[in-house]
Amino acid sequence: MADGAHHEKIELITRNIRTFPDFPVKGINFKDVCPILKEPSALSAVVDLFEEQTKQSFPQVDIIAGIEARGFLFGPLLAQRLGVGFVPVRKKGKLPGPTVSLSYALEYGVDVLEIQEDAVTAGQKVVLIDDLLATGGTMHASCKLLEKHQAEVLGCFVVIKFKDLKGEEKLHDYRVFSLLQC
Ligand SMILES: O=P(O)(O)OC[C@H]1O[C@H](OP(=O)(O)OP(=O)(O)O)[C@H](O)[C@@H]1O
Numbered sequence: 001m002a003d004g005a006h007h008e009k010i011e012l013i014t015r016n017i018r019t020f021p022d023f024p025v026k027g028i029n030f031k032d033v034c035p036i037l038k039e040p041s042a043l044s045a046v047v048d049l050f051e052e053q054t055k056q057s058f059p060q061v062d063i064i065a066g067i068e069a070r071g072f073l074f075g076p077l078l079a080q081r082l083g084v085g086f087v088p089v090r091k092k093g094k095l096p097g098p099t100v101s102l103s104y105a106l107e108y109g110v111d112v113l114e115i116q117e118d119a120v121t122a123g124q125k126v127v128l129i130d131d132l133l134a135t136g137g138t139m140h141a142s143c144k145l146l147e148k149h150q151a152e153v154l155g156c157f158v159v160i161k162f163k164d165l166k167g168e169e170k171l172h173d174y175r176v177f178s179l180l181q182c
């Protein structure tokens with residue numbers, strides 16, 4: 001993609017993200033990606049840029065894994081574009097059948113993530129998708145969960161990365177790509 005087109009897409013995405021101070025608790029500057037979903041050109045821009053990055057860096061990808069809940073908004077669209085499958089990484093108790101779980105720390109709280117036992121097979125190459133990287137706890141736990149299944153994590157994609165929260169440091173073993181940094 002030409003630099004100009006790339007820049008325009010980033011601008012479009014940036015214009016369609018809202019910030020809500022003190023949500024859901026005081027001190028959190030909540031980044032809301034809902035406007036992206038309301039604006040088809042912005043949603044296409046996200047998927048275009050993720051698709052380009054995947055094709056450039058990880059053409060061997062087998063599966064896209066999306067992290068609940070907002071990784072589900074972008075992950076299936078990317079998977080469909082690439083012609084590969086999508087699997088959900090969910091909060092505890094939502095997935096039927098045998099699952100494997102891992103607990104992790106949030107920017108505000110603690111939670112447990114699960115994946116179905118048959119979601120990936122040994123050796124499959126996975127790209128993980130979420131809307132946002134804050135402390136990196138969610139993404140890190142998701143990587144570890146997939147590795148428990150002997151899947152190989154090729155990379156981690158997010159729309160927004162918080163630079164100050166050092167999520168990328170926690171993910172130093174992984175290749176992280178963010179469309180926007182704030
Ligand atoms: O880098 P971290 O500090 O782990 O934070 C990032 C995670 O937090 C948010 O999800 P949240 O846990 O609020 O869940 P939701 O999308 O289901 O509302 C966000 O969508 C990421 O998944």
Ligand SMILES: Nc1ncnc2[nH]cnc12
Pocket residue numbers: 028029030031032107108132134
């Ligand atoms: N500041 C933030 N905005 C939106 N989602 C988040 N998840 C963790 N921190 C967040």
